[in-house]
Amino acid sequence: MSKKLLILLLAITLLIPSAAFAESALPIDLYQREADLLFLIDAFQYIKGNYPFEVEDDQLIEGGLKGMLQTLDPYSDYYTPEESGLLYDDILGQFTGIGVYIEEKNSYINIVDTIKGAPSEEAGLKKDDLIVSVDGVDIKGMPADDVTSMIKGQEGTKVRLGILRNNKTKPIYIEVMRKEVEINPVEYEVIEKNIGYIKLSEFTQSSTKEMKSALKELDKVGINKIILDLRNNPGGLLDKAIEISRLFVPKGPVVHIKEKGKALTTYSSFNENPKYEIVLLVNRNSASASEIVAGAVRDTKSGILIGQKTFGKGIVQSMIPLSNGGILKMTTAEYLTPNKTSIHGIGIIPDIQVENTLEEDLQLKEAIKAFK
Numbered sequence: 001m002s003k004k005l006l007i008l009l010l011a012i013t014l015l016i017p018s019a020a021f022a023e024s025a026l027p028i029d030l031y032q033r034e035a036d037l038l039f040l041i042d043a044f045q046y047i048k049g050n051y052p053f054e055v056e057d058d059q060l061i062e063g064g065l066k067g068m069l070q071t072l073d074p075y076s077d078y079y080t081p082e083e084s085g086l087l088y089d090d091i092l093g094q095f096t097g098i099g100v101y102i103e104e105k106n107s108y109i110n111i112v113d114t115i116k117g118a119p120s121e122e123a124g125l126k127k128d129d130l131i132v133s134v135d136g137v138d139i140k141g142m143p144a145d146d147v148t149s150m151i152k153g154q155e156g157t158k159v160r161l162g163i164l165r166n167n168k169t170k171p172i173y174i175e176v177m178r179k180e181v182e183i184n185p186v187e188y189e190v191i192e193k194n195i196g197y198i199k200l201s202e203f204t205q206s207s208t209k210e211m212k213s214a215l216k217e218l219d220k221v222g223i224n225k226i227i228l229d230l231r232n233n234p235g236g237l238l239d240k241a242i243e244i245s246r247l248f249v250p251k252g253p254v255v256h257i258k259e260k261g262k263a264l265t266t267y268s269s270f271n272e273n274p275k276y277e278i279v280l281l282v283n284r285n286s287a288s289a290s291e292i293v294a295g296a297v298r299d300t301k302s303g304i305l306i307g308q309k310t311f312g313k314g315i316v317q318s319m320i321p322l323s324n325g326g327i328l329k330m331t332t333a334e335y336l337t338p339n340k341t342s343i344h345g346i347g348i349i350p351d352i353q354v355e356n357t358l359e360e361d362l363q364l365k366e367a368i369k370a371f372k
Contacts, residue, residue, distance in 0.1 A: 040064070044060060044064075047060060048060075062078065062080055062326075065078035065326075065328070066078045069328065069329070069330060072330065072331060073315070073331055075313070075315065075317055075329070075331055076317065076329060076330045076331050077145075077329050078326060078327070078328055078329075079326055079327040079328075079329060080326050081324060081325030081326050082149075083145070083149070083326075083327075084325060084326055084327040086145070086148060086149060086152065087319070087327060087329070089152075090204075090236075091204065091205060091236075091237065092204065092205050093182065093183040093184075093185060093202070093204035093205060093206055094180070094181070094182045094183065095152060095180070095181055096152060096153065096154065096155045096178055096179065096180050096181070097119075097148075097151055097152040097153070097178055097179075097181055098118065098119045098120045098123070098125075098151060098152075098159065098176045098178060098179075098181070099114060099115035099117075099118020099119055099120045099121070099181040099183075100112075100113070100114050100115065100118070100120045100125060100151075101113045101114075101115070101201070101202075101232065101234075102131070102144055102147070102148070103144065103285070104143070104144050105130065106130070107140050107141050108130050108131060108132050108139060108140060108164075109130070109131040109139060109142075109144060109147050110128065110129075110130050110131075111125060111126070111127060111128065111129045111130075111131065112127065112232050112285065113127050113201070113232060114126070114127065115181060115183055115201075116187065118179075118181050119176050119177050119178065119179050119181070120176060123174055123175070123176040123177070124174060125161070125163070125174060125176070126165065128165075129163045129164070129165050130163065130164040130165075131147065131161055131162070131163060132162045132163070132164055132171055133161065133162030133171065134147060134150040134151055134159060134160070134161060134162075135150070135159060135160050136160065136162075137150070152178070153178050154178065155178055155179055155180055156177070156178065156179075157177075157178050158175050158176065158177050158178065159175070159176055159178060160173055160174070160175050161173065161174050161175075161176065183201070183202070183204060183206075184206070184210055185200055185201045185202045185203070185204050185206065185207050185210060186198060186199070186200055186201075186207065186210035186211055186213070186214050187199045187201075188214040188217070188218065190218070190221065190223060191227075191368065192368055192371075194222075194223065194225060195223070195225045195226075195227060195368060195371055196214075196215075196218040196223040196225065196226045196227070197226075197227045197229065197364075198211070198214050198215075198218075198226060198227070198228050198229065199229040200228065200229065200230055200233055200244070201232070201233055202233060202234065202235070202236045203233070203235060203236025203237050203240040203241050203244070203289040203290075204236055204237065204240070205237065205240070207236070207237070207240045207243075207244060208240050208243040208244055211244055211247065212247070215247065215276075224275055224276050224277060225276070225277045225279075225371050226248075226276045226277065226278055226279070227279045227281060227364070227367045227368070228248070228278060228279070228280050228281070228293075228303075229281040229364075230280060230281060230282050230286045230290040230293065230294065231281050231282060231283040231285065231286060231307060231363070232283065232285040232286070233285070233286055233287070233289075233290040234285065234287050234288065234290070235287045235288025235289035235290055235291075235313065236288070236289050237289065238257075238289060238292070238316055238335075240289065241255070241288075241289035241290075241292040241293055242254050242255060242267045242292070244293060245269060245292065245293050245296040245297075246269040246270065246271055247271070247276075248271075248274055248276055248278050248293075248296075248297065248302060248303065249269045249271065249274065249296045249297060249300045249302045250269060250271055250272075250273075250274050250300055250302055251268070251269055251270055251271055251272055252268060252269060252300060252338065253266050253267070253268050253269075253338040254267050254268055254269050254292070254296045254338060255267050255292050255295070255296065255335050255336070255337065255338070256335065256336040256337075256338075256340055257316065257333050257334075257335055257336075258333055258334045258335070258336060259332060259333045260332075260333075264336075269296075269300075274302060277303070277371065278297060278302060278303030278304070279303060279304050279306060279367040279370050279371065280293070280294055280297050280303050280304070280305050280306070281306055281307050281363055281364065281367055282294050282305060282306075282307045282308065282310050282348070282350060283307045283308040283310075283356075283363070284308050284309065284310070284311060285311060286307075286310045286311060287310065287311035287312075287313040288311075288313040290310065290311075291310050291311070291312075291313065291314065291343055291347070291348055292335060292337075294310060294348050295337030295338065295341070295343060295348055296337065296338055298337070298348060298351075299337045299338040299339040299341070300338055304351050304352065304370050305348065305350035305351045305352070306350050306351065306352045306354060306363055306366050306367050306370065307350050307353070307354060307363045308350065308353065308354075308355065308363075309347045309348065309349050309350070309353070310343075310347040310348045311347060312343060312344060312345050312346050312347035312348075313344065314334055314335055314336075314342055314343040314344030314345070314346075315331045315333065315334050315335070315344055316331065316332060316333040316334070316335055317329050317330060317331050317332065318330060318332040318333075352366055352370070354366045
């Protein structure tokens with residue numbers, strides 16, 4: 001048997017709860033699992049022995065792992081050692097690339113926003129630009145992660161993007177210099193003299209620190225009315241969503257984590273007397289960790305939600321490092337709002353629903369109005 005195949009089998013056993021192996025009262029289940037593993041070995045050996053072209057063990061093992069994880073849901077996956085670096089970049093909020101937030105749209109990649117001061121902004125890329133090619137390669141139908149890998153690269157090198165803008169059918173081409181991009185996920189300003197506006201773009205490792213820093217600056221000028229903008233925030237780290245929720249919601253549950261075969265785990269706020277009045281802005285791209293904050297604000301009645309129904313991603317992924325440098329990212333839990341409401345596949349409906357137009361940010365206008 002291939003040594004690399006043994007790594008695959010070890011990875012599979014990580015996905016099978018250890019309690020199953022200790023449960024002597026269920027021998028049939030154990031025999032079935034053993035038969036399943038032998039079936040995989042047989043398939044691996046048959047492919048190696050009969051496929052007419054050269055195929056590396058790595059290809060089959062990586063394909064097997066990706067297939068298993070991707071079968072579960074769109075958020076579970078296997079990351080090769082090379083891909084795992086990109087995953088860690090996202091978590092840390094630091095990488096070498098061009099600095100854009102993207103989503104899959106119409107079989108291509110849409111720019112949701114550019115990062116302030118990043119190469120993308122300097123090169124003239126804009127929100128809602130549709131990326132259709134990267135260095136001359138048509139990316140139609142490619143997953144966003146694959147396109148991200150193509151765009152990122154060595155600092156000081158250039159990437160040439162084919163862009164469709166303003167619904168035009170003929171692309172324009174923009175060259176962007178790759179640089180090290182460090183994301184500060186928090187932007188803030190004072191608007192209408194007595195209202196603080198804070199935009200949180202993602203829940204990265206630095207989010208809580210930067211949020212506290214922004215609030216400290218707003219405290220200095222006596223601001224206690226806060227518009228927290230989570231629009232187009234795709235989520236991120238669970239612990240950062242909990243920490244940021246604790247800054248705004250009163251003492252009590254923030255979120256409940258529901259894992260298979262375990263008692264509900266509750267994370268709470270200890271904020272005896274929240275000092276901020278909150279209006280929370282959300283839209284269809286507010287997902288995951290953003291929805292944890294939105295659910296906490298809604299259920300505790302500590303603020304007003306304005307905008308559009310949120311994305312509806314109410315599940316949690318865990319990352320399991322493997323000995324080969326790869327990572328298994330797998331859904332391991334569902335989260336519930338403080339009132340123990342499941343929002344997965346449903347989303348959160350704002351207290352005040354407002355659709356924006358291309359000309360005006362009507363949602364922000366409504367948020368300002370809510371304080372008057």
